[in-house]
Amino acid sequence: MNVTIKEVAKYAGVSPSTVSRVISDSPRISEETKIVVREAMETLGYHPNAIARSLVSKSTYTVGIVMPQSTERAFLNPFFPQALSGVSAAAHEQGYCILLSTGVNEKEQLESIENIVMGGRVDGVIIMYSSVDNEALDTLKKLRVPAVVIGKPLKPQGVLYVDNDxxxxxxxxxxxxxxxxxxxxxxxxxxxxxxxxxxxxxxxxxxxxxxxxxxxxxxxxxxxxxxxxxxxxxxxxxxxxxxxxxxxxxxxxxxxxxxxxxxxxxxxxxxxxxxxxxxxxxxxxxxxxxxxxxxxIDAFNLGYEASKLIIEKIKGEAAKDRVIVPTKIIYRESSK
The missing domain is CATH 3.40.50.2300 (Response regulator)
Structure with missing residues:
Protein backbone atom coordinates (compact mmCIF):
# COMPACT_ATOMS: atom_id res chain seq x y z
CA MET A 1 0.00 0.00 0.00
CA ASN A 2 1.35 3.45 -0.97
CA VAL A 3 2.32 5.86 1.77
CA THR A 4 0.56 9.25 1.59
CA ILE A 5 1.73 12.80 2.30
CA LYS A 6 -0.66 12.91 5.27
CA GLU A 7 1.04 9.88 6.80
CA VAL A 8 4.48 11.46 6.33
CA ALA A 9 3.21 14.71 7.86
CA LYS A 10 1.78 12.89 10.90
CA TYR A 11 5.00 10.92 11.42
CA ALA A 12 7.16 14.07 11.12
CA GLY A 13 4.83 16.20 13.23
CA VAL A 14 4.22 18.79 10.53
CA SER A 15 1.39 19.78 8.21
CA PRO A 16 0.84 18.13 4.79
CA SER A 17 1.55 21.49 3.13
CA THR A 18 4.97 21.56 4.82
CA VAL A 19 5.75 18.12 3.39
CA SER A 20 4.76 19.39 -0.08
CA ARG A 21 7.08 22.36 0.30
CA VAL A 22 9.94 20.10 1.38
CA ILE A 23 9.36 17.95 -1.71
CA SER A 24 9.62 21.06 -3.89
CA ASP A 25 12.68 22.22 -1.88
CA SER A 26 11.01 25.50 -0.93
CA PRO A 27 13.36 28.11 0.61
CA ARG A 28 10.55 28.99 3.00
CA ILE A 29 11.19 25.77 4.95
CA SER A 30 14.14 25.60 7.35
CA GLU A 31 16.91 23.06 6.81
CA GLU A 32 16.09 21.48 10.18
CA THR A 33 12.49 20.83 9.14
CA LYS A 34 13.60 19.52 5.76
CA ILE A 35 15.87 16.99 7.47
CA VAL A 36 13.05 15.81 9.76
CA VAL A 37 10.60 15.42 6.87
CA ARG A 38 13.09 13.68 4.59
CA GLU A 39 13.98 11.23 7.34
CA ALA A 40 10.28 10.51 7.79
CA MET A 41 9.89 9.94 4.04
CA GLU A 42 12.83 7.53 4.04
CA THR A 43 11.62 5.66 7.12
CA LEU A 44 8.11 5.21 5.72
CA GLY A 45 9.35 4.49 2.19
CA TYR A 46 7.52 7.45 0.67
CA HIS A 47 8.37 8.40 -2.92
CA PRO A 48 6.91 11.68 -4.28
CA ASN A 49 4.65 11.32 -7.28
CA ALA A 50 6.41 13.07 -10.18
CA ILE A 51 3.21 14.64 -11.52
CA ALA A 52 2.15 15.91 -8.11
CA ARG A 53 5.65 17.25 -7.52
CA SER A 54 5.49 19.15 -10.81
CA LEU A 55 2.12 20.66 -9.95
CA VAL A 56 3.41 21.89 -6.61
CA SER A 57 6.66 23.36 -7.90
CA LYS A 58 5.48 24.30 -11.41
CA SER A 59 8.57 22.50 -12.70
CA THR A 60 8.94 19.36 -14.82
CA TYR A 61 12.33 18.47 -13.27
CA THR A 62 13.33 17.40 -16.77
CA VAL A 63 16.13 18.63 -19.05
CA GLY A 64 15.82 18.26 -22.83
CA ILE A 65 18.75 17.02 -24.92
CA VAL A 66 19.34 18.06 -28.55
CA MET A 67 21.69 15.88 -30.60
CA PRO A 68 23.52 17.02 -33.78
CA GLN A 69 21.76 14.37 -35.87
CA SER A 70 19.40 11.43 -35.41
CA THR A 71 19.94 9.82 -32.02
CA GLU A 72 20.67 6.41 -33.56
CA ARG A 73 23.41 7.83 -35.75
CA ALA A 74 24.89 10.03 -33.03
CA PHE A 75 25.38 7.01 -30.76
CA LEU A 76 27.75 5.50 -33.33
CA ASN A 77 30.30 8.04 -32.08
CA PRO A 78 31.51 7.17 -28.53
CA PHE A 79 31.65 10.86 -27.57
CA PHE A 80 27.89 11.15 -27.20
CA PRO A 81 27.30 8.16 -24.89
CA GLN A 82 30.18 9.38 -22.70
CA ALA A 83 28.87 12.96 -22.58
CA LEU A 84 25.31 11.80 -21.94
CA SER A 85 26.55 9.67 -19.04
CA GLY A 86 27.88 12.87 -17.49
CA VAL A 87 24.63 14.73 -18.18
CA SER A 88 22.64 11.92 -16.59
CA ALA A 89 24.89 11.68 -13.53
CA ALA A 90 24.60 15.39 -12.67
CA ALA A 91 20.86 15.42 -13.40
CA HIS A 92 20.32 12.42 -11.11
CA GLU A 93 22.16 14.17 -8.29
CA GLN A 94 19.73 17.09 -8.57
CA GLY A 95 16.61 14.93 -8.92
CA TYR A 96 16.16 15.70 -12.63
CA CYS A 97 15.39 13.44 -15.59
CA ILE A 98 16.58 13.87 -19.18
CA LEU A 99 14.52 13.75 -22.37
CA LEU A 100 16.10 13.23 -25.81
CA SER A 101 14.57 15.20 -28.67
CA THR A 102 14.21 13.21 -31.86
CA GLY A 103 14.44 13.90 -35.59
CA VAL A 104 16.34 12.50 -38.56
CA ASN A 105 17.09 15.93 -40.01
CA GLU A 106 17.35 19.53 -38.82
CA LYS A 107 13.74 20.38 -39.67
CA GLU A 108 12.42 17.45 -37.63
CA GLN A 109 14.79 18.32 -34.78
CA LEU A 110 13.47 21.88 -34.60
CA GLU A 111 9.90 20.57 -34.61
CA SER A 112 10.78 18.19 -31.79
CA ILE A 113 12.33 21.03 -29.77
CA GLU A 114 9.21 23.15 -30.19
CA ASN A 115 6.98 20.22 -29.19
CA ILE A 116 8.81 19.38 -25.95
CA VAL A 117 9.19 23.04 -24.97
CA MET A 118 5.74 24.32 -25.88
CA GLY A 119 4.23 21.14 -24.46
CA GLY A 120 5.74 22.06 -21.09
CA ARG A 121 7.77 18.86 -20.91
CA VAL A 122 11.17 20.37 -20.02
CA ASP A 123 12.51 23.21 -17.89
CA GLY A 124 15.66 23.74 -19.95
CA VAL A 125 17.67 22.26 -22.81
CA ILE A 126 21.24 21.09 -23.42
CA ILE A 127 22.42 21.33 -27.04
CA MET A 128 25.10 18.67 -27.49
CA TYR A 129 26.97 20.53 -30.25
CA SER A 130 27.79 24.02 -31.50
CA SER A 131 27.30 24.73 -35.19
CA VAL A 132 28.04 27.89 -37.15
CA ASP A 133 24.35 28.30 -37.90
CA ASN A 134 22.81 26.97 -34.68
CA GLU A 135 19.10 27.09 -35.42
CA ALA A 136 18.33 25.00 -32.34
CA LEU A 137 19.82 27.70 -30.11
CA ASP A 138 18.01 30.44 -32.01
CA THR A 139 14.72 28.56 -31.59
CA LEU A 140 15.24 28.18 -27.83
CA LYS A 141 16.06 31.88 -27.51
CA LYS A 142 12.79 32.77 -29.24
CA LEU A 143 10.91 30.41 -26.93
CA ARG A 144 12.66 31.99 -23.91
CA VAL A 145 13.85 28.63 -22.59
CA PRO A 146 17.12 28.24 -20.63
CA ALA A 147 19.77 26.54 -22.76
CA VAL A 148 23.36 25.37 -22.41
CA VAL A 149 25.57 24.45 -25.36
CA ILE A 150 28.34 21.84 -25.28
CA GLY A 151 30.88 23.60 -27.47
CA LYS A 152 31.76 27.27 -27.77
CA PRO A 153 29.14 29.16 -29.83
CA LEU A 154 30.36 31.18 -32.79
CA LYS A 155 29.00 34.25 -30.98
CA PRO A 156 29.36 33.35 -27.28
CA GLN A 157 28.03 36.60 -25.82
CA GLY A 158 25.03 35.89 -23.65
CA VAL A 159 25.15 32.12 -24.22
CA LEU A 160 25.83 29.55 -21.50
CA TYR A 161 28.29 26.92 -22.73
CA VAL A 162 30.73 24.21 -21.67
CA ASP A 163 33.76 23.43 -23.80
CA ASN A 164 37.47 22.64 -23.98
CA ASP A 165 40.02 25.15 -25.23
CA ILE A 297 38.71 16.02 -23.84
CA ASP A 298 36.94 14.45 -20.81
CA ALA A 299 33.59 13.93 -22.53
CA PHE A 300 31.94 12.73 -19.32
CA ASN A 301 32.87 15.95 -17.53
CA LEU A 302 31.69 18.09 -20.47
CA GLY A 303 28.26 16.50 -20.06
CA TYR A 304 28.37 16.66 -16.28
CA GLU A 305 29.23 20.37 -16.20
CA ALA A 306 26.62 21.17 -18.87
CA SER A 307 23.97 19.41 -16.79
CA LYS A 308 25.01 21.26 -13.63
CA LEU A 309 24.99 24.59 -15.45
CA ILE A 310 21.52 24.19 -16.99
CA ILE A 311 20.00 23.14 -13.65
CA GLU A 312 21.65 26.11 -11.93
CA LYS A 313 20.17 28.33 -14.65
CA ILE A 314 16.71 26.78 -14.20
CA LYS A 315 16.91 27.43 -10.46
CA GLY A 316 18.19 30.97 -10.98
CA GLU A 317 21.52 30.11 -9.36
CA ALA A 318 23.91 30.26 -12.35
CA ALA A 319 26.92 32.32 -11.29
CA LYS A 320 28.93 31.81 -14.50
CA ASP A 321 28.25 31.74 -18.21
CA ARG A 322 30.85 29.17 -19.26
CA VAL A 323 32.92 26.24 -18.02
CA ILE A 324 36.20 25.25 -19.70
CA VAL A 325 37.13 21.60 -19.15
CA PRO A 326 40.90 20.89 -19.28
CA THR A 327 42.41 18.53 -21.87
CA LYS A 328 45.55 16.41 -21.94
CA ILE A 329 47.37 14.40 -24.57
CA ILE A 330 47.40 10.65 -23.90
CA TYR A 331 50.53 9.37 -25.61
CA ARG A 332 50.42 5.94 -27.23
CA GLU A 333 52.09 4.06 -30.09
CA SER A 334 50.82 6.12 -33.06
CA SER A 335 53.18 8.98 -32.13
CA LYS A 336 56.91 8.96 -31.56
Whole structure:
Protein backbone atom coordinates (compact mmCIF):
# COMPACT_ATOMS: atom_id res chain seq x y z
CA MET A 1 0.00 0.00 0.00
CA ASN A 2 1.35 3.45 -0.97
CA VAL A 3 2.32 5.86 1.77
CA THR A 4 0.56 9.25 1.59
CA ILE A 5 1.73 12.80 2.30
CA LYS A 6 -0.66 12.91 5.27
CA GLU A 7 1.04 9.88 6.80
CA VAL A 8 4.48 11.46 6.33
CA ALA A 9 3.21 14.71 7.86
CA LYS A 10 1.78 12.89 10.90
CA TYR A 11 5.00 10.92 11.42
CA ALA A 12 7.16 14.07 11.12
CA GLY A 13 4.83 16.20 13.23
CA VAL A 14 4.22 18.79 10.53
CA SER A 15 1.39 19.78 8.21
CA PRO A 16 0.84 18.13 4.79
CA SER A 17 1.55 21.49 3.13
CA THR A 18 4.97 21.56 4.82
CA VAL A 19 5.75 18.12 3.39
CA SER A 20 4.76 19.39 -0.08
CA ARG A 21 7.08 22.36 0.30
CA VAL A 22 9.94 20.10 1.38
CA ILE A 23 9.36 17.95 -1.71
CA SER A 24 9.62 21.06 -3.89
CA ASP A 25 12.68 22.22 -1.88
CA SER A 26 11.01 25.50 -0.93
CA PRO A 27 13.36 28.11 0.61
CA ARG A 28 10.55 28.99 3.00
CA ILE A 29 11.19 25.77 4.95
CA SER A 30 14.14 25.60 7.35
CA GLU A 31 16.91 23.06 6.81
CA GLU A 32 16.09 21.48 10.18
CA THR A 33 12.49 20.83 9.14
CA LYS A 34 13.60 19.52 5.76
CA ILE A 35 15.87 16.99 7.47
CA VAL A 36 13.05 15.81 9.76
CA VAL A 37 10.60 15.42 6.87
CA ARG A 38 13.09 13.68 4.59
CA GLU A 39 13.98 11.23 7.34
CA ALA A 40 10.28 10.51 7.79
CA MET A 41 9.89 9.94 4.04
CA GLU A 42 12.83 7.53 4.04
CA THR A 43 11.62 5.66 7.12
CA LEU A 44 8.11 5.21 5.72
CA GLY A 45 9.35 4.49 2.19
CA TYR A 46 7.52 7.45 0.67
CA HIS A 47 8.37 8.40 -2.92
CA PRO A 48 6.91 11.68 -4.28
CA ASN A 49 4.65 11.32 -7.28
CA ALA A 50 6.41 13.07 -10.18
CA ILE A 51 3.21 14.64 -11.52
CA ALA A 52 2.15 15.91 -8.11
CA ARG A 53 5.65 17.25 -7.52
CA SER A 54 5.49 19.15 -10.81
CA LEU A 55 2.12 20.66 -9.95
CA VAL A 56 3.41 21.89 -6.61
CA SER A 57 6.66 23.36 -7.90
CA LYS A 58 5.48 24.30 -11.41
CA SER A 59 8.57 22.50 -12.70
CA THR A 60 8.94 19.36 -14.82
CA TYR A 61 12.33 18.47 -13.27
CA THR A 62 13.33 17.40 -16.77
CA VAL A 63 16.13 18.63 -19.05
CA GLY A 64 15.82 18.26 -22.83
CA ILE A 65 18.75 17.02 -24.92
CA VAL A 66 19.34 18.06 -28.55
CA MET A 67 21.69 15.88 -30.60
CA PRO A 68 23.52 17.02 -33.78
CA GLN A 69 21.76 14.37 -35.87
CA SER A 70 19.40 11.43 -35.41
CA THR A 71 19.94 9.82 -32.02
CA GLU A 72 20.67 6.41 -33.56
CA ARG A 73 23.41 7.83 -35.75
CA ALA A 74 24.89 10.03 -33.03
CA PHE A 75 25.38 7.01 -30.76
CA LEU A 76 27.75 5.50 -33.33
CA ASN A 77 30.30 8.04 -32.08
CA PRO A 78 31.51 7.17 -28.53
CA PHE A 79 31.65 10.86 -27.57
CA PHE A 80 27.89 11.15 -27.20
CA PRO A 81 27.30 8.16 -24.89
CA GLN A 82 30.18 9.38 -22.70
CA ALA A 83 28.87 12.96 -22.58
CA LEU A 84 25.31 11.80 -21.94
CA SER A 85 26.55 9.67 -19.04
CA GLY A 86 27.88 12.87 -17.49
CA VAL A 87 24.63 14.73 -18.18
CA SER A 88 22.64 11.92 -16.59
CA ALA A 89 24.89 11.68 -13.53
CA ALA A 90 24.60 15.39 -12.67
CA ALA A 91 20.86 15.42 -13.40
CA HIS A 92 20.32 12.42 -11.11
CA GLU A 93 22.16 14.17 -8.29
CA GLN A 94 19.73 17.09 -8.57
CA GLY A 95 16.61 14.93 -8.92
CA TYR A 96 16.16 15.70 -12.63
CA CYS A 97 15.39 13.44 -15.59
CA ILE A 98 16.58 13.87 -19.18
CA LEU A 99 14.52 13.75 -22.37
CA LEU A 100 16.10 13.23 -25.81
CA SER A 101 14.57 15.20 -28.67
CA THR A 102 14.21 13.21 -31.86
CA GLY A 103 14.44 13.90 -35.59
CA VAL A 104 16.34 12.50 -38.56
CA ASN A 105 17.09 15.93 -40.01
CA GLU A 106 17.35 19.53 -38.82
CA LYS A 107 13.74 20.38 -39.67
CA GLU A 108 12.42 17.45 -37.63
CA GLN A 109 14.79 18.32 -34.78
CA LEU A 110 13.47 21.88 -34.60
CA GLU A 111 9.90 20.57 -34.61
CA SER A 112 10.78 18.19 -31.79
CA ILE A 113 12.33 21.03 -29.77
CA GLU A 114 9.21 23.15 -30.19
CA ASN A 115 6.98 20.22 -29.19
CA ILE A 116 8.81 19.38 -25.95
CA VAL A 117 9.19 23.04 -24.97
CA MET A 118 5.74 24.32 -25.88
CA GLY A 119 4.23 21.14 -24.46
CA GLY A 120 5.74 22.06 -21.09
CA ARG A 121 7.77 18.86 -20.91
CA VAL A 122 11.17 20.37 -20.02
CA ASP A 123 12.51 23.21 -17.89
CA GLY A 124 15.66 23.74 -19.95
CA VAL A 125 17.67 22.26 -22.81
CA ILE A 126 21.24 21.09 -23.42
CA ILE A 127 22.42 21.33 -27.04
CA MET A 128 25.10 18.67 -27.49
CA TYR A 129 26.97 20.53 -30.25
CA SER A 130 27.79 24.02 -31.50
CA SER A 131 27.30 24.73 -35.19
CA VAL A 132 28.04 27.89 -37.15
CA ASP A 133 24.35 28.30 -37.90
CA ASN A 134 22.81 26.97 -34.68
CA GLU A 135 19.10 27.09 -35.42
CA ALA A 136 18.33 25.00 -32.34
CA LEU A 137 19.82 27.70 -30.11
CA ASP A 138 18.01 30.44 -32.01
CA THR A 139 14.72 28.56 -31.59
CA LEU A 140 15.24 28.18 -27.83
CA LYS A 141 16.06 31.88 -27.51
CA LYS A 142 12.79 32.77 -29.24
CA LEU A 143 10.91 30.41 -26.93
CA ARG A 144 12.66 31.99 -23.91
CA VAL A 145 13.85 28.63 -22.59
CA PRO A 146 17.12 28.24 -20.63
CA ALA A 147 19.77 26.54 -22.76
CA VAL A 148 23.36 25.37 -22.41
CA VAL A 149 25.57 24.45 -25.36
CA ILE A 150 28.34 21.84 -25.28
CA GLY A 151 30.88 23.60 -27.47
CA LYS A 152 31.76 27.27 -27.77
CA PRO A 153 29.14 29.16 -29.83
CA LEU A 154 30.36 31.18 -32.79
CA LYS A 155 29.00 34.25 -30.98
CA PRO A 156 29.36 33.35 -27.28
CA GLN A 157 28.03 36.60 -25.82
CA GLY A 158 25.03 35.89 -23.65
CA VAL A 159 25.15 32.12 -24.22
CA LEU A 160 25.83 29.55 -21.50
CA TYR A 161 28.29 26.92 -22.73
CA VAL A 162 30.73 24.21 -21.67
CA ASP A 163 33.76 23.43 -23.80
CA ASN A 164 37.47 22.64 -23.98
CA ASP A 165 40.02 25.15 -25.23
CA UNK A 166 40.12 23.46 -28.63
CA UNK A 167 42.36 26.07 -30.24
CA UNK A 168 45.05 25.55 -27.60
CA UNK A 169 44.67 21.74 -27.62
CA UNK A 170 45.08 21.56 -31.40
CA UNK A 171 48.04 23.94 -31.26
CA UNK A 172 49.79 21.63 -28.78
CA UNK A 173 49.13 18.53 -30.87
CA UNK A 174 50.47 20.15 -34.04
CA UNK A 175 53.43 21.59 -32.15
CA UNK A 176 54.31 18.11 -30.88
CA UNK A 177 54.42 16.80 -34.44
CA UNK A 178 56.55 19.73 -35.58
CA UNK A 179 58.99 19.11 -32.72
CA UNK A 180 59.17 15.48 -33.85
CA UNK A 181 60.58 16.77 -37.14
CA UNK A 182 57.47 16.98 -39.32
CA UNK A 183 56.71 19.77 -41.76
CA UNK A 184 54.26 17.91 -44.00
CA UNK A 185 51.33 17.71 -41.59
CA UNK A 186 47.81 17.09 -42.90
CA UNK A 187 44.63 18.03 -41.03
CA UNK A 188 41.68 15.61 -41.24
CA UNK A 189 38.49 17.10 -39.81
CA UNK A 190 34.77 16.68 -39.45
CA UNK A 191 32.48 19.26 -41.01
CA UNK A 192 33.48 22.91 -40.70
CA UNK A 193 29.85 23.72 -39.95
CA UNK A 194 30.76 22.79 -36.37
CA UNK A 195 32.67 25.38 -34.35
CA UNK A 196 34.87 22.70 -32.75
CA UNK A 197 36.28 21.86 -36.21
CA UNK A 198 37.03 25.52 -36.91
CA UNK A 199 38.71 25.97 -33.51
CA UNK A 200 40.94 22.96 -34.04
CA UNK A 201 41.82 24.19 -37.53
CA UNK A 202 42.81 27.54 -36.00
CA UNK A 203 45.09 25.79 -33.51
CA UNK A 204 46.72 23.77 -36.29
CA UNK A 205 47.31 26.87 -38.41
CA UNK A 206 48.63 28.85 -35.43
CA UNK A 207 51.28 26.19 -34.85
CA UNK A 208 52.33 26.17 -38.52
CA UNK A 209 52.62 29.94 -38.43
CA UNK A 210 54.69 29.97 -35.24
CA UNK A 211 57.24 27.58 -36.73
CA UNK A 212 57.22 29.16 -40.21
CA UNK A 213 55.85 26.09 -41.94
CA UNK A 214 53.99 26.89 -45.19
CA UNK A 215 50.25 26.24 -45.15
CA UNK A 216 49.09 23.81 -47.85
CA UNK A 217 45.40 23.89 -48.68
CA UNK A 218 45.57 20.38 -50.15
CA UNK A 219 46.49 19.07 -46.70
CA UNK A 220 43.13 20.19 -45.26
CA UNK A 221 40.57 17.39 -45.53
CA UNK A 222 36.94 17.85 -44.46
CA UNK A 223 34.36 15.12 -43.96
CA UNK A 224 30.64 15.79 -43.71
CA UNK A 225 30.33 13.21 -40.95
CA UNK A 226 32.54 11.64 -38.28
CA UNK A 227 32.71 8.20 -39.85
CA UNK A 228 35.51 5.67 -40.25
CA UNK A 229 34.71 4.78 -43.86
CA UNK A 230 34.86 8.37 -45.09
CA UNK A 231 38.20 8.93 -43.37
CA UNK A 232 39.57 5.76 -44.96
CA UNK A 233 38.69 6.97 -48.46
CA UNK A 234 40.09 10.52 -48.15
CA UNK A 235 43.28 9.24 -46.50
CA UNK A 236 43.69 6.68 -49.27
CA UNK A 237 43.54 9.50 -51.83
CA UNK A 238 45.92 11.64 -49.76
CA UNK A 239 48.54 8.88 -49.73
CA UNK A 240 48.53 8.68 -53.54
CA UNK A 241 49.96 12.19 -53.82
CA UNK A 242 53.66 12.61 -54.59
CA UNK A 243 54.02 15.10 -51.78
CA UNK A 244 52.22 12.94 -49.21
CA UNK A 245 52.27 14.07 -45.58
CA UNK A 246 54.43 12.47 -42.89
CA UNK A 247 52.00 13.28 -40.07
CA UNK A 248 48.26 13.62 -39.50
CA UNK A 249 46.22 15.68 -37.05
CA UNK A 250 42.74 14.09 -36.90
CA UNK A 251 39.91 15.83 -35.04
CA UNK A 252 38.07 12.65 -34.01
CA UNK A 253 39.25 9.15 -33.05
CA UNK A 254 36.65 7.34 -35.15
CA UNK A 255 38.00 9.10 -38.23
CA UNK A 256 41.56 8.34 -37.08
CA UNK A 257 40.74 4.62 -37.09
CA UNK A 258 39.76 4.89 -40.76
CA UNK A 259 42.92 6.85 -41.57
CA UNK A 260 45.08 4.23 -39.85
CA UNK A 261 43.46 1.45 -41.89
CA UNK A 262 44.24 3.32 -45.11
CA UNK A 263 47.86 3.86 -44.07
CA UNK A 264 48.36 0.20 -43.19
CA UNK A 265 46.63 -0.94 -46.42
CA UNK A 266 49.14 1.22 -48.31
CA UNK A 267 51.96 -0.74 -46.67
CA UNK A 268 53.17 2.19 -44.59
CA UNK A 269 54.07 1.98 -40.92
CA UNK A 270 52.71 4.05 -38.02
CA UNK A 271 54.46 6.09 -36.63
CA UNK A 272 57.65 5.41 -38.62
CA UNK A 273 56.24 6.54 -41.98
CA UNK A 274 53.24 8.57 -40.81
CA UNK A 275 52.67 9.79 -37.27
CA UNK A 276 49.09 10.31 -36.05
CA UNK A 277 47.61 12.31 -33.20
CA UNK A 278 43.86 12.57 -32.69
CA UNK A 279 41.10 13.88 -30.40
CA UNK A 280 38.48 12.56 -27.95
CA UNK A 281 40.38 9.59 -26.44
CA UNK A 282 37.50 7.16 -26.89
CA UNK A 283 37.77 3.85 -24.96
CA UNK A 284 38.89 1.88 -28.03
CA UNK A 285 41.81 4.23 -28.78
CA UNK A 286 44.16 2.12 -26.68
CA UNK A 287 42.96 -1.11 -28.32
CA UNK A 288 43.96 -0.30 -31.90
CA UNK A 289 47.19 -1.59 -33.41
CA UNK A 290 49.17 0.52 -33.00
CA UNK A 291 47.35 2.20 -30.11
CA UNK A 292 46.23 5.76 -30.86
CA UNK A 293 47.68 8.91 -29.32
CA UNK A 294 44.70 11.13 -28.56
CA UNK A 295 43.67 14.27 -26.71
CA UNK A 296 41.48 13.40 -23.73
CA ILE A 297 38.71 16.02 -23.84
CA ASP A 298 36.94 14.45 -20.81
CA ALA A 299 33.59 13.93 -22.53
CA PHE A 300 31.94 12.73 -19.32
CA ASN A 301 32.87 15.95 -17.53
CA LEU A 302 31.69 18.09 -20.47
CA GLY A 303 28.26 16.50 -20.06
CA TYR A 304 28.37 16.66 -16.28
CA GLU A 305 29.23 20.37 -16.20
CA ALA A 306 26.62 21.17 -18.87
CA SER A 307 23.97 19.41 -16.79
CA LYS A 308 25.01 21.26 -13.63
CA LEU A 309 24.99 24.59 -15.45
CA ILE A 310 21.52 24.19 -16.99
CA ILE A 311 20.00 23.14 -13.65
CA GLU A 312 21.65 26.11 -11.93
CA LYS A 313 20.17 28.33 -14.65
CA ILE A 314 16.71 26.78 -14.20
CA LYS A 315 16.91 27.43 -10.46
CA GLY A 316 18.19 30.97 -10.98
CA GLU A 317 21.52 30.11 -9.36
CA ALA A 318 23.91 30.26 -12.35
CA ALA A 319 26.92 32.32 -11.29
CA LYS A 320 28.93 31.81 -14.50
CA ASP A 321 28.25 31.74 -18.21
CA ARG A 322 30.85 29.17 -19.26
CA VAL A 323 32.92 26.24 -18.02
CA ILE A 324 36.20 25.25 -19.70
CA VAL A 325 37.13 21.60 -19.15
CA PRO A 326 40.90 20.89 -19.28
CA THR A 327 42.41 18.53 -21.87
CA LYS A 328 45.55 16.41 -21.94
CA ILE A 329 47.37 14.40 -24.57
CA ILE A 330 47.40 10.65 -23.90
CA TYR A 331 50.53 9.37 -25.61
CA ARG A 332 50.42 5.94 -27.23
CA GLU A 333 52.09 4.06 -30.09
CA SER A 334 50.82 6.12 -33.06
CA SER A 335 53.18 8.98 -32.13
CA LYS A 336 56.91 8.96 -31.56
Missing amino acids: NVEASFKVTEELIKNGHEKIAFLSGSFKFVVSLDRLDGYMNALKKYNIPFKKEYILELSDYIKEGAYEVTKELLERKDRPTALVVTDDVMAFGAMDAIKRKGLKIPEDIEIMSFNNVPTAELTSPSLTSVD
